[in-house]
Amino acid sequence: MKRLLRKEEVKQDARCCKAMAVLLAFAYASAGQADPEKVSATPASVINTQAVTTSKMTFVPAGEFVMGSDKEEKSNKSGEFGNTKPWYLDEHPEQHLQLPDYYIDTYEVTNGQYRGFVMAVNAAPPEHWVESGFVLSLRPERLSGAPVDTLRKVVTKVLQLDVDTRMLGKDELMALIDERFAAFGALPVTFVKWSDANAYCAWTGKQLPSEAQWEKAARGSSGAEFPWGNDWKKAMSNTGGEAWDDGVAPVGSYDTDKSPFGVYDMAGNVSEWVANWYEAYPGSTYKNKTFGETFRVARGAGWGGSGHYALQLFQRGAYRMNLDPDMTYNDVGFRCAKEPAG
Numbered sequence: 526m527k528r529l530l531r532k533e534e535v536k537q538d539a540r541c542c543k544a545m546a547v548l549l550a551f552a553y554a555s556a557g558q559a560d561p562e563k564v565s566a567t568p569a570s571v572i573n574t575q576a577v578t579t580s581k582m583t584f585v586p587a588g589e590f591v592m593g594s595d596k597e598e599k600s601n602k603s604g605e606f607g608n609t610k611p612w613y614l615d616e617h618p619e620q621h622l623q624l625p626d627y628y629i630d631t632y633e634v635t636n637g638q639y640r641g642f643v644m645a646v647n648a649a650p651p652e653h654w655v656e657s658g659f660v661l662s663l664r665p666e667r668l669s670g671a672p673v674d675t676l677r678k679v680v681t682k683v684l685q686l687d688v689d690t691r692m693l694g695k696d697e698l699m700a701l702i703d704e705r706f707a708a709f710g711a712l713p714v715t716f717v718k719w720s721d722a723n724a725y726c727a728w729t730g731k732q733l734p735s736e737a738q739w740e741k742a743a744r745g746s747s748g749a750e751f752p753w754g755n756d757w758k759k760a761m762s763n764t765g766g767e768a769w770d771d772g773v774a775p776v777g778s779y780d781t782d783k784s785p786f787g788v789y790d791m792a793g794n795v796s797e798w799v800a801n802w803y804e805a806y807p808g809s810t811y812k813n814k815t816f817g818e819t820f821r822v823a824r825g826a827g828w829g830g831s832g833h834y835a836l837q838l839f840q841r842g843a844y845r846m847n848l849d850p851d852m853t854y855n856d857v858g859f860r861c862a863k864e865p866a867g
Contacts, residue, residue, distance in 0.1 A: 570772035581629040582863065583742070583788050590741040593806055594843045595619045603862070614811040615803075616843045619748075623735060629734055629742045630860035632776035632789050633797065634725065637710030639717070640724045649718035652853065657771075658683035662706045669699065676702070710730025711775040713795045715865040719821045719850035722798045722859035733800040733864035739824045743792075745785030752784040752791050757837040762793025764840065765829045772828050772855065784842075792840040795858040796827040803847035820847035827856030 532654050563731060585796075636659060643650050644663055654660040656768040661668055668679070676698040677690040684705050690698060717725075721750065734742070749755050752762075761767050762782035763774045777789045782859075784791055803820040805811060823846040828840035848857065 544798045558752060559664045571650060578586040581631040583786055585624075585738070585742055585786050587624060587626045587629050588621075588746055589621055589623050590746045591744065592620045592622050592737055592740050592843070593618060594851075610813060610847075612838060613807075615805070615813065615845050616649075617809050617811055618776075618806065620806065620808075624737055624741055626865070627734075627738055627862055627864050629738060629788060630731075631787065633713035633795060633858050633860050634722075635776055636711060638716045639725060640710065642728050646724075648721070648724065648740060649700045651714060653716050653855070657698075657709060657722055659709050661702075662710075667704065673698065674838060709771070712771055712773045713776055713790070714774065715795055715855055715858050716853040717798075717858065719798050721846075723800075725801040726859075726861040729861060731861035731863040733798060736799050736801045736822055736824065738862050739797070739799050740842055742786055742788045743825070744782050747785075748842075749785065749838075750841050750843075752788075752842065753784055753821055756759075757840070760823060762790070762826065763828050764793045764826050769828070774828070791825050791842065793826050794828060796825050796846060796854075797854050798823055798850075798857065798859040803845070815847055822846065823848050823857055827854075830855055 537822060574683060576633060586692050593616045594613060595618060596616065597613075597825065598612040616761060636654070639651070640659075640662060642648060650660055650663065660681065661683070668676070671679075673695050677693070680686050680688060680690050680698055680701050684702065686701060688701060693701075723733055742749075743752055758781075760781075764771065765772075767774075774794055776794070780831065782792050782794070783789050799822050801817045801822045803822050805816050807812070824842075824844070826844075829839075850855070
């Protein structure tokens with residue numbers, strides 16, 4: 526039988542919720558819209574040069590690679606799963622292309638990395654940072670200066686940690702908060718529009734990878750079906766089969782989801798924005814009304830949760846998704862690329 530709350534408990538919960546709302550709103554108020562002058566590639570003084578020189582990137586050497594496929598769907602499974610487009614056709618025709626040397630992020634951009642961008646250029650934080658409490662990390666001085674009672678509420682009501690805080694002091698509470706922020710900071714950033722991802726890469730002196738750069742990094746020079754090879758294997762990447770607390774896994778958690786060049790999480794974890802509009806490949810005979818400068822391409826499968834999102838189709842390096850660039854998604858993030866200097 527459901528227990529009715531006493532009037533005093535209702536008032537206490539209301540006060541707590543109001544206090545947390547004020548605290549979160551105060552932290553959130555420090556972030557708004559990115560200043561275009563601060564995120565553009567010029568002047569060079571505003572680029573986060575430390576992020577350029579210290580972030581982990583993988584070198585992809587110049588040379589030929591296989592892009593796209595000539596596969597055909599013969600079972601009409603796309604209709605069974607409610608797919609809005611036939612499988613494979615937007616990958617036609619298979620191409621052998623050349624790319625010059627380039628670098629690509631070894632891992633997906635994390636919440637922790639994106640936090641630096643939000644703080645530096647006053648960009649709006651991803652919406653789920655409020656729900657998760659990570660938005661409070663934008664104003665660490667406010668937390669460190671908060672009274673113990675407030676910190677206890679942050680731990681239990683905002684971060685929702687299963688901890689008895691009644692006997693904990695300020696240092697212990699801050700340690701718990703910092704630990705949670707560190708864990709959340711290691712996850713790939715999500716709920717970012719295409720323009721957010723593009724602005725972040727510009728801030729680091731990089732750019733979103735092209736479809737070709739992303740696909741070569743994922744499939745290797747020989748055009749493997751999956752980052753690990755041509756044969757699909759279960760649980761090689763994070764596509765919802767494991768119960769991660771936040772859905773997404775910390776970047777680089779799957780040694781099995783590593784491409785021939787050593788780039789992680791290209792078959793799972795989060796799908797990733799790339800630079801291109803969703804267009805037909807040169808030489809393609811496939812017609813689609815969504816082609817054009819309306820949708821941007823995202824590559825790689827996301828954690829999805831369950832069901833058809835875990836299909837091997839979406840984990841293939843050649844698979845293309847067309848998404849509204851002005852929308853945000855809980856399983857879409859990004860990584861950056863960079864061409865060698867000079």
